[in-house]
Amino acid sequence: MKLSKRAQNLKPSVTLAASAKAKELKAQGLDILSVTLGEPDFSTPKNIQEAAIAAIQSGKASFYTPTAGIPELRQAIVEYIEKYYGLTYTPAQTLVTDGAKFALYALFQVILDEGDEVIIPVPYWVSYAEQVSLAGGTPIFVEGLEANQFKVTVDDLEHARTTKTQAVVLNTPSNPTGMIYTKDELQAIGEWAVAHDILIVADDIYGRLVYGDAEFTPIATISEAIRQQTMIINGVSKTYSMTGWRIGFAVGNIELIKAMTDIASQATSNPTAVSQYAAVEALTGPQDSVETMRQAFEERLNKLHALVVEIPGFTCAKPQGAFYLFPNVKEALDMCGYTDVTTFTDDLLNEAHVALVTGAGFGAPENIRISYASDWDTLEETVKRIKAFVEKKRQK
Numbered sequence: 001m002k003l004s005k006r007a008q009n010l011k012p013s014v015t016l017a018a019s020a021k022a023k024e025l026k027a028q029g030l031d032i033l034s035v036t037l038g039e040p041d042f043s044t045p046k047n048i049q050e051a052a053i054a055a056i057q058s059g060k061a062s063f064y065t066p067t068a069g070i071p072e073l074r075q076a077i078v079e080y081i082e083k084y085y086g087l088t089y090t091p092a093q094t095l096v097t098d099g100a101k102f103a104l105y106a107l108f109q110v111i112l113d114e115g116d117e118v119i120i121p122v123p124y125w126v127s128y129a130e131q132v133s134l135a136g137g138t139p140i141f142v143e144g145l146e147a148n149q150f151k152v153t154v155d156d157l158e159h160a161r162t163t164k165t166q167a168v169v170l171n172t173p174s175n176p177t178g179m180i181y182t183k184d185e186l187q188a189i190g191e192w193a194v195a196h197d198i199l200i201v202a203d204d205i206y207g208r209l210v211y212g213d214a215e216f217t218p219i220a221t222i223s224e225a226i227r228q229q230t231m232i233i234n235g236v237s238k239t240y241s242m243t244g245w246r247i248g249f250a251v252g253n254i255e256l257i258k259a260m261t262d263i264a265s266q267a268t269s270n271p272t273a274v275s276q277y278a279a280v281e282a283l284t285g286p287q288d289s290v291e292t293m294r295q296a297f298e299e300r301l302n303k304l305h306a307l308v309v310e311i312p313g314f315t316c317a318k319p320q321g322a323f324y325l326f327p328n329v330k331e332a333l334d335m336c337g338y339t340d341v342t343t344f345t346d347d348l349l350n351e352a353h354v355a356l357v358t359g360a361g362f363g364a365p366e367n368i369r370i371s372y373a374s375d376w377d378t379l380e381e382t383v384k385r386i387k388a389f390v391e392k393k394r395q396k
């Protein structure tokens with residue numbers, strides 16, 4: 001069978017691939033520790049589960065919903081954005097999607113023509129680049145300095161800008177680095193985007209997972225002009241431990257939202273009905289479980305970061321949000337005779353039975369990503385194994 005060029009050029013998600021490999025080895029009976037996935041290990045809070053069960057039993061979850069989402073959920077999104085961003089939108093400016101991932105997919109489908117460019121700061125969440133390519137666009141990678149927490153500046157962006165630049169993706173708090181752009185940094189980037197009519201794709205999915213005295217400023221809140229230039233992408237997966245339910249949303253320009261809805265109408269019809277009812281409860285119900293989970297992540301971050309920086313050859317600035325550490329392991333690679341981080345992570349899996357994600361997949365060939373959305377025992381043992389592995393390789 002012939003495969004399209006598009007399919008041939010598509011790279012599967014490195015994080016999902018690493019997690020699948022770990023599961024495969026586990027199934028063979030090996031004692032594999034996996035810190036690959038960006039997926040909270042908590043079960044979905046009880047009140048949300050119960051709302052879903054009630055929706056099933058009432059019969060209302062049996063049917064197709066409007067493509068853009070049930071009216072209750074679109075209204076809930078409006079109220080949520082009002083509460084956490086202080087911004088007023090109408091339900092018509094919202095779209096419920098099959099995960100935030102599909103919101104991004106639909107967005108790139110409606111803004112890009114063949115050859116149009118999207119600026120993606122490096123390191124980046126793996127799907128941005130592939131989704132841009134699938135839409136016929138060209139991802140333009142811009143590297144932030146690791147010394148500046150990998151954050152890009154307006155100078156970096158201006159360097160990459162051409163007449164074909166349609167959008168810039170901003171993910172703060174960032175997956176994979178956990179770093180957060182300050183309000184001033186965002187203001188500068190926002191004004192630059194407004195001046196050049198470049199759409200800001202604001203992936204705010206980790207906005208409520210912020211630690212210590214760090215603060216998350218959604219870029220859309222900085223000024224009215226910036227708000228108009230921004231498509232907010234968010235969802236329930238990370239905040240409410242609802243990855244499997246597949247509910248995300250987009251909020252912004254009404255013409256774009258309408259066009260994205262048309263894409264969804266031909267691609268998916270609607271996000272799963274029962275999940276939409278669950279998401280209404282997530283967004284409008286009690287929020288104390290969010291805080292409980294956030295605190296658990298923060299505690300793990302504090303303990304894990306202290307251990308990871310003790311591994312020979314690892315350096316790691318302390319993240320401020322999300323649930324990843326993204327240590328630079330260049331020195332460890334040198335010490336152990338590796339020239340390539342992916343060989344290092346492959347050997348870690350095969351020899352130390354630790355599955356984590358190579359930074360190469362995020363555009364950062366000196367780094368690895370450790371997700372701390374796992375229980376503490378797993379995390380502690382993971383660090384022990386990595387440390388022992390590096391120490392063993394180093395002596396050779």
Ligand SMILES: *Cc1c(COP(=O)(O)O)cnc(C)c1O
Pocket residue numbers: 038098099100101102125171174175203205234235236237238243246247248
């Ligand atoms: C997890 C993640 C998403 C997508 O989440 P969904 O489960 O599809 O809602 C989007 N962006 C980033 C940066 C993520 O880490």
